Structures are given as C-alpha cells and as structure tokens.
Amino acid sequence: MPKFFFNTRVGDDLVRDPDGIVLRDADQVWEVARTTIRELLRGEGQPRHLLAASLEVTDRDGQVVLEFPFSEALFDPSAEDTVKH
Template sequence: MPRYFFHTHIGDDVVVDPDGRDLASPDAAWTAAQILAQQLLQGADSDPQLLRAVLFVEDETGEIVLEFPLSEALGIEPVPDPTDGTRH
C-alpha cells in the first residue's frame, strides 16, 4: 500500500509530516487531506493564517500528488495574501 505524506505550508513556513500514512490510492489521500484540513481549521479563530495554508500531499517517491488549500474544506475561496501583489 502506498504511503502519503501531508506537509502543511503556511506562507513561507512548512510543517513536515515525517511519518505519512498508508492509503490505498490518491483518492484516499484526497479524502484524508480534506479531513485533516477540517481538523486544522477547527482552531482557525486563533490563527487566521490557517485560511491561507495548503496541504501538499507527496507519495513515497517525493512526487506531489495533490495540493489541498485548507479553505477548500470550508467551501470558500482561499484568502488572498495582502503581501502577494495588488488588491482590487
């Protein structure tokens, strides 16, 4: 069974998942990313940066198989970073 690693990127900071999880497929990894995003967002009131965070899911070869913005778990568009370009 393939192993997937769920790395959380918040701006320039990265929280690395050193252990990963054995999952049956990339679809199972997507579901796990969605659940993890929902769990991380439960405390988003205390850290609004989490709304800009993205889970990068890698397989055991180091290939990124998906990117999952945490805001997607809420069904909203990602919050733009005010330091990243112009605002309209």
C-alpha cells in the first residue's frame, strides 16, 4: 500500500510531515486530510490565520497528490459536524 505525507503550507512556509502514513487509496487520503484539518482547527480556537493554509499531500516520490485548503474542510456538506469559530 502507498505511503502519503501530509505537509502543511501556510503562505510560503511548508511544514513537512517526516513520517507519513500508509493508506489504501485516494479516497482514504481525502478523508484523512479533511479529518486532520478539522482537528487542527478545533484545537486552535479561533483559527482565522489558518484558513489560508492548506495540506499538501505527497507520495513517496514527493509528487503532490492532493492540495486541500483548510477553508474547504469547514464547508464540506458531507461532514457530520461543522467547525465553529
């Protein structure tokens, strides 16, 4: 199964995920990205500065396979709950 790295981009800064996680497919990558962002936003209280951030998910070769803006995790209609600020 492939390994993916969930790097966080805030402006020009990139915080790299040194460990990565093994996931089965692109659907699972999307779910993990959304859950990760929502947990980060909950933990930050009033995360307005993070709304411009995004997760850049890469494969083992460093190729970006998903760019997930933090703001999109807030407005996902399929989400069971909504992060409130």
